[in-house]
Amino acid sequence: MLTSVQNMTPVDNSNESAGNANATTQADLLHLESRSLLLDAVEFYMNYAVIVIAISGAATNALVLYALVVQHAQESKKRAVNLMIINQNLLDLCCCVTIVICLCIRVSNIYLTGTLGYILCIFFLSENIAYCLLNASVVNLMGLTVERYLKVVYPFWSKKNLKRWMIHGAVVFSWVAGILSISPVIFVTSAVDDGICGTFLLWENLHTKNGYMIWNLFSFFILPVIVFVYCYGHIVFVMRKQMRVMAGHNVEASAQSASQAQSKRVKWNVIKTMIIVSTFFIICWCPFNISIIAVEHLPESSDLIIAYVVTLFLPYVNISLNPFIYATKHEGVRRILARMIVCHKHGGVAAVSGTAGTSGNIDGSGTNKTQTTVALK
Numbered sequence: 001m002l003t004s005v006q007n008m009t010p011v012d013n014s015n016e017s018a019g020n021a022n023a024t025t026q027a028d029l030l031h032l033e034s035r036s037l038l039l040d041a042v043e044f045y046m047n048y049a050v051i052v053i054a055i056s057g058a059a060t061n062a063l064v065l066y067a068l069v070v071q072h073a074q075e076s077k078k079r080a081v082n083l084m085i086i087n088q089n090l091l092d093l094c095c096c097v098t099i100v101i102c103l104c105i106r107v108s109n110i111y112l113t114g115t116l117g118y119i120l121c122i123f124f125l126s127e128n129i130a131y132c133l134l135n136a137s138v139v140n141l142m143g144l145t146v147e148r149y150l151k152v153v154y155p156f157w158s159k160k161n162l163k164r165w166m167i168h169g170a171v172v173f174s175w176v177a178g179i180l181s182i183s184p185v186i187f188v189t190s191a192v193d194d195g196i197c198g199t200f201l202l203w204e205n206l207h208t209k210n211g212y213m214i215w216n217l218f219s220f221f222i223l224p225v226i227v228f229v230y231c232y233g234h235i236v237f238v239m240r241k242q243m244r245v246m247a248g249h250n251v252e253a254s255a256q257s258a259s260q261a262q263s264k265r266v267k268w269n270v271i272k273t274m275i276i277v278s279t280f281f282i283i284c285w286c287p288f289n290i291s292i293i294a295v296e297h298l299p300e301s302s303d304l305i306i307a308y309v310v311t312l313f314l315p316y317v318n319i320s321l322n323p324f325i326y327a328t329k330h331e332g333v334r335r336i337l338a339r340m341i342v343c344h345k346h347g348g349v350a351a352v353s354g355t356a357g358t359s360g361n362i363d364g365s366g367t368n369k370t371q372t373t374v375a376l377k
Contacts, residue, residue, distance in 0.1 A: 043309050044107075050313045051103050054096045057320025061093035064323040064333055067340075071332035081151075081270060082332075084144045087171045089326070091140060091178075092319040095133035099316055102127050111195040121190060121197035128186045134315055136178025138220045141274075141281065142227050143170040148271055149231040153238050181219070185212060213296065221289045228278040235271055273329040277322055284318035287311045 068089055072082045102124045112121055123129055147167065150158040190199045203209040291311040294304055326333045 039306055042306050046309055046313055047103050047107050050316055051100055053313065053320050054099045054316055058093060058096035058100065060323035061089055061096055064326045065089045065093055067333040067336035070336050081147060083167055083171060084140060084147060087174065088137065088140050088144060089323065091133055091137040092322050095130055095137065095319055098130045098133060102130055112192045112197055113195060117192050121192050122187060125197040126186050126190050126199040128183055131182045132178045135181045135220055136174045137319065138224055139177045140174035141278065142224050143174060144274060145227055145231045145278065148274060149235055152235045217289055221285055225282055232275050232278065239268065269331045273325060276325050276329060280318055280321055284314040288314050
């Protein structure tokens, strides 16, 4: 048997080549399987990381929202800009709560069937509500930036023409624009197949998909960046110019009323806060948008998909960081939160003192003990 095999040299070479090809194929399959397991592990841990981030973001956003509402209620002169900041914080809070619900449903691995399965897919597993709130947050942030720009650069025009109903309209518009920006698209392109929710899959053609992605990228990243850089750059230039002019007229500066100085200080404080918020927006949203473009237009690879999954959580990190910025930079929020902490400490000390005093009275007087016992009976 061995001799015959040795005499069949060409056959032996072909078998060897086939064996090498099979070994290579098995190695490739093992490699792909290991990469798939790695991708599943990354996605699994990122889901839980985002849940933790969103829970902490919801708690801090709720605290800062309370401080903003209290500050707005206490102000003798209601500022329209406060309504937009409150709306910004409310949008971030709702988004954090929504993403916690969405990811909790996702990690539960529910088999989707019937009407309930379709509803869970369209509204939660597709993160429809969360994306609507994220886009609404971006629109409101642009509106807030434009409002600050007009107030500082064109103060007389804005005082005459910028009405309060316009601010209310901008708040409503942010919600409507956020919902219409993505919700209809998810309804059309998503479906449940074999118990699994498929999102952004049912496009009529590739041109429609690319057109929507380009519009979405421009509307909710490129345009906001342009607005932030131009408006806040011009605002800082104008305010520094005003400060130099005031410094050159020391007599007029000293005669300036305290209320005017306070108003300018509050205005500059709000501007600094929103500049920091806008900067963090650019830092967090830039990798996310780059990864989306890369996934759609570059050859698919496991490394690219892993990078995409990792960057998905950055927008939620952004909305979770915003309340910390308000708490440290916004003067009104900082004052309300500091008062809450002081009241909590005083309340705790008073409770301890009251308990100690009651115990001392009871221990120091037998009569008091008897009277207390009779009263309880």
